Amino acid sequence: MAIENIFKQRKYPFILALSVLLITVAVFVLTTTSNPISSVFFYQQQSTRNGTVSRTANATTQTNTPSPTQNNKTPSPDNINNSTPSPSDNNNNNGSGGGGENNESSDGGDNNGSSGGGNSDNNTPSPSDNNNNNSGDNSGGGDNNDRSGGGGNNDNSNTPSPSDNNNNSGNNDNSGSGENNDSDDKNDSSGGDNNGNSGRGDNSESSSDDNNGSSGDNNDSSGGGGDNNDNSSGGGDYSSSSDNNANNNNNNSVVGSDPNNNKEDTNNGVDSSNNDGTNNGMDSNNNDNDDTNNGSDSNNNNNDTSVAWSDSETDPMKWEVCRWPTAADYIPCLDNNDAIKKLKSRKHMEHRERHCPNPPPRCLVPLPDNYKVPIPWPKSRDMIWYDNVPHPKLVEYKKEQNWVRKSGEYFVFPGGGTQFKQGVTSYLDFIQRTFPPVIWGRDVRVVLDVGCGVASFGGYLLDKNVVTMSLAPKDEHEAQIQFALERGIPAVLSVIGTQKLPFPDDSYDLIHCARCRVHWDADGGKPLLELNRILRPGGFFVWSATPVYKKDERHRNTWESMSNLTASICWKAVARAVDSSKIGLVIYQKPMSYSCYKKREANDPPLCVTKLTYNSSWYEPLKRCVSELPLDRGDNVIGWPKSWPERLQVPSAIQERRVAIAFEDHNNYWSEIVSSIYLESLSINWSKVRNVMDMNASYGGFAAALIDKPLWVMNVIPVDANDALPILFDRGLFGIYHDWCESFSTYPRTYDLLHSSYLLTTVSKRCDIKDVVVEIGRILRPEGYLVVQDTMETINKISPILRSLHWSLKLYQNQFLVGIKGFWRP
Secondary structure, eight states: OHHHHHHHTTOHHHHHHHHHHHHHHHHHHHHTTTOHHHHHHHHHHHHHHTTOOOGGGGOTTOOSOOOTTTTOSSOOSSOOTTOOOOTTOOOOOOSOOTTOSOOOBOSSOTTOOOGGGOOOOOOOOOTTOOSOOOOSSSOSSSSOOSOOSSSSOOOOOOOOOTTOOOOOTTSSOOSOOSSSOOBOOTTOSOSSOOTTSTTOSSSOOOSSOSSOSSOGGGOOSTTTOOTTOOSOTTSSOOOOOOSTTOOOSTTOOOOOOOTTOOOOOSSTTSOSOOSSSOOOSOOOTTOTTOOOOOSOOOSOOOSEEEOOOOGGGSOSSOOOBOOSTTGGGOOTTTOOHHHHHTOSOOTTSGGGSOOOOSSOOOOBOOOOTTOOOOOOTTGGGTEEEGGGSOOTHHHHHTTTTTSOEEETTEEEOOSOOSSOTTOHHHHHHHHHHHOTTOOBTTTBOEEEEESOTTOHHHHHHGGGTOEEEEEEOTTSSTTHHHHHHHTTOOEEEOOOSSBOOSSOSSOEEEEEEESOOOOTTGGGGHHHHHHHHHEEEEEEEEEEOHHHHOOSHHHHHHHHHHHHHHHHTTOEEEEEEEOTTSOEEEEEEOOSSSHHHHHOSSOOSOBOOSOOOTTTTTTOBOOSSBOOOOBOTTSOBOOOOOOTTGGGTOOTTOOSHHHHHHHHHHHHHHHHHIIIIITTTSOOOGGGOOEEEETTOTTTHHHHHTTTSSOEEEEEEETTSOOOHHHHHHTTOOEEEEOTTSOOSSOTTOEEEEEEESHHHHHTTTSOHHHHHHHHHHHEEEEEEEEEEOOHHHHHHHHHHHHHTTOEEEEETTTEEEEEOOSOOO
C-alpha cells in the first residue's frame, strides 16, 4: 500500500535516483576492497569464459585475515614473504586489487592485488635476488591451498629488483586483477589479465614486455599455460591450456616453464609423503624454495618447473600389481605362456624367442621383498644386493666354476667363468697373446659375447676400453642377464634360434663364445651364418669350447664339422692355443674381400642375393646364405674403422655427403645440449647413473656426448625410424633395433636412466602411449630417471600417466620433462 501511495504522489523518480546512487556506492565499495564474494564471483566469470570452472572457486569462506605463518615479517627458507622493498623498485604495494576491471599497472606495478580474497604480501626482492622467491606453500592469506585464484594462497605481488630479469608468472603472482590490464613494466609479473592468476584472464595486453610470463592474448601461465588455466606453475590444479606451447588435453596439460623462471615450490602438487621409500622433490642448491631432497643434486637448477596437479587428476588410471609368483621378473614378450604353449616345436629355441601379447598387460611388476637401490659402479661389478636378484640356484649350478657366490646379503662375483678358471683378466691376456692383432680398446672396440653367463667377460673388458654386448636367452641359466645388468654391465636377452638377432650387418669387431652351448653347425649352419652376418669384414670369432682341445670321438666330430663349415664361408683359423689350465680356444677371421667366395668349388652356402634393406633383421627368419660384404661407392669393400677413439668422430660407414652433413650437425647439437642442459640444468645426479638407454638414438650423439662419464648407453633404433645403427656401430658404440609398441627384451628395474628425444610423439601414432609408459616404468629402477625431450602436446599426454604412478616430475624450457620413478605400488 505504501508503494502505491508513493507512485500516486509521483515521488518515484526521486526514489529511483536515490536507489541508483546507493547501488553505485555499493559497487564502488565492492570493487575497491578485497571482498571475497565479489572476487570469487569475478573469478567464476573468468573461469566460465575460459571453458572451465575451477575447483578453487569454491573457496568463498576465505577471508583477508592472514595466518600467522603466512604473514611472518621475518623471511625464512620456506616463507620469504614480506621482505623489504628495494629502493629502486617503484611498487605501490596496494594490498588487494580485488575483482575490479581496467586496473592499470605501469612502471612499477600499481594495483598489484590478490584475486579471490586472499591476502597478498607485496614482497619485493632485494637487488641481489636473481630468483623468484614464490612458494606454493605458505604464500598469501586464506587456507594455504596450492592453487591460485578463487581465494586462498594468493601469492605475493612481487616486483623484481633492477637486477632481476626473471618472469614472475606461474606461481600465484598477482599483478592486478580485472580485464584489460595494460602493463608497461618490463618485468611485469604477467603481461595480461591476471586476476590473481598469472596469465589467466581474457584480452590482456602487454606492451614493451621483455620478460613477461605471458604476452598478448595468449595468456601463458609461465610460458605454457593460457586459456583454461586454473593455476599458476607453482602448485595446485594441473590445468589445460589452449595456446602457445600447450594444447587442450582433457584439462591435464603441463604448466609451462619460462626460461628465466627460477622458482621451486615445496611439494608443487606432488606428494612428498608417498610412504613409498622416496622423497619426491629434486634438490637444487640454487633454488630459494627447493623441494624435498631425493638424492638428486644440482648446483644450477635455474630453469625448471615442477609439474602441478589437482586432486581430481592424481589418478587418471587405476593400477594393479601383477600377482603371479614370478611377476617381479616379468618380461611381456618373453613370458607369454599362452603363445609358448601353442608352439609346434621347441627344437630351435622357439620358446626363448619373442612372443608379444596383444594387448600388453598394464599391471605393474612388483618389487622383490627388501629391494634396495643398486650398489653404484664400479663396486657393483664385484658385488650386488642379494635381495635385488634373489636367485640362489645359479650359485649351486656354477659353484665349481667360480661364477658367483653368496656372502651375507650380497652376491659376490670373483671374476671366474667356465672357460677362465684363472680369472677373466688372465683369459683376456691369453687371447691377445694367442693372436696379437687383437688389440683390446684400440682396433677391437665393439664385442658381442654369446652365452655370456653373468657377463664377467664384458665387465672386465670395460677396463680395456672395450664395450661388450652380453647376450643370452632368458633362464638358460637362472637370471644371468639380470645379474649382468644389476652389476652395471651391458646385456640383453636374445637367442640364436629361428630369427635374426636385432643387430645390423657387419657391426661387431669381435664375437666371443666360451662354452655358449650353441650348435653352430645345426640346421645347415644357420647359427654360424648369422654370426657371419653381424661380424664386420676382417672381424674375429673367438671360440673357446671343448671340441677345440678335447680328442675323444664326439669332440673330434664336432671339430671337423665346424672346420668344414668355417672353410665354406671363407673364415680363416688364424690362431689356436691351449693355456696352462688346459683350456683351449681358436680364433677365426672373416674375409675382407670377395676373392675367396669366387674361388669356392661349390657355391654352398650361396651368397645372399637379396638387396640389403635397413632394419632387415627385426623378426626376420635366419637364412642359409652368406651375407654380402659392405661396399663403398667405388664397389670396394669398406675397410676396418679407424682406431679408437678417432672412430667416434669419423665413422667410415658414411659414404654420402648429405649423410655426412647430417651426422656432423647431429653430433654438434648433442655435444652442446648435453653439456649445457643435461649435465648442468636438469637436476640429474649423474653419479648414480650407470645403465642408460637412448630410446631413439639416431647417430648416437647423446651417447657420444656422455662418453667420458662412467656409464654406458644402450642405443635403440626404432624399427620405423631411419636406420643409423650401422653408423653407430662404426663409431665404436653399440645398439639394437626395437619396436616401442612392444616390450623391450630386458628384466624389470635394469636401467638407471631412459632418454627419449621426440620418440613418444611418433610412437603414439601407432600404439597407446599408456602402454609405452608402463613399459618405461617396468624397465626403469626405482629412483631412476626418465628424460623426455618432446612437444608440449606429448608431454601433456604422458604427464598425467606418470603422476598417477606417483612419479616426481619437472619441466624445463617447455621441452624437457624429467621424471623420477618412486617405490610406489598400488
